[in-house]
Amino acid sequence: MISLLYEPLPETVTADGEEREILTDYRDWIRFSDLMGSDLPNEDKLRAAAFWYVEPPARFTAEAFSALVAFYRADALAQDHDEHEEDDGLPRPPVLDWSIDAKYILGDFRRCYGLDLLRVEHLHWWEFRALLEALPDDAQIMRRVAYRGADLSQIPNEAERRRVARLQRRFALPFTYTDEMIGAMLWDAM
Numbered sequence: 001m002i003s004l005l006y007e008p009l010p011e012t013v014t015a016d017g018e019e020r021e022i023l024t025d026y027r028d029w030i031r032f033s034d035l036m037g038s039d040l041p042n043e044d045k046l047r048a049a050a051f052w053y054v055e056p057p058a059r060f061t062a063e064a065f066s067a068l069v070a071f072y073r074a075d076a077l078a079q080d081h082d083e084h085e086e087d088d089g090l091p092r093p094p095v096l097d098w099s100i101d102a103k104y105i106l107g108d109f110r111r112c113y114g115l116d117l118l119r120v121e122h123l124h125w126w127e128f129r130a131l132l133e134a135l136p137d138d139a140q141i142m143r144r145v146a147y148r149g150a151d152l153s154q155i156p157n158e159a160e161r162r163r164v165a166r167l168q169r170r171f172a173l174p175f176t177y178t179d180e181m182i183g184a185m186l187w188d189a190m
Contacts, residue, residue, distance in 0.1 A: 104139075
């Protein structure tokens with residue numbers, strides 16, 4: 001793990017026994033996320049992912065891809081984990097969409113940090129993530145994420161539960177369960 005406060009942010013990843021320089025600007029990693037979530041066949045996604053290396057490897061291996069994914073997830077950063085949050089492995093509708101939520105992210109960064117994301121020359125992906133996660137609860141994007149991710153079954157007050165459900169519908173992102181997701185949910189329920 002690294003500390004954002006005193007260690008330099010990485011410009012490389014290690015894959016196949018080599019340290020390789022990668023793209024690090026936040027825009028590149030939002031594109032990476034969009035690529036991975038696209039309808040392209042997996043082979044095409046993998047071929048395209050090689051270009052997140054400054055010099056794409058001659059042979060793009062599973063380890064080279066995994067190194068990019070680990071960088072995207074910022075695995076090397078100390079992450080905050082909610083002790084009460086359980087991951088049951090079931091698919092959940094997304095709580096953030098880079099395209100749909102772009103205007104709120106742009107506005108919140110400008111309002112909270114005085115940072116114009118459209119004009120900043122370079123912002124490291126991990127710094128962008130840290131700033132995004134540190135936005136105050138009243139930031140537009142944080143409100144939307146909170147409502148989208150709220151578990152209605154944990155809200156005891158019926159009026160509040162209806163209010164949150166209404167806001168969840170208002171802020172909901174497009175999402176379709178695949179047959180595999182439905183099967184996993186049904187199998188888990190048995």
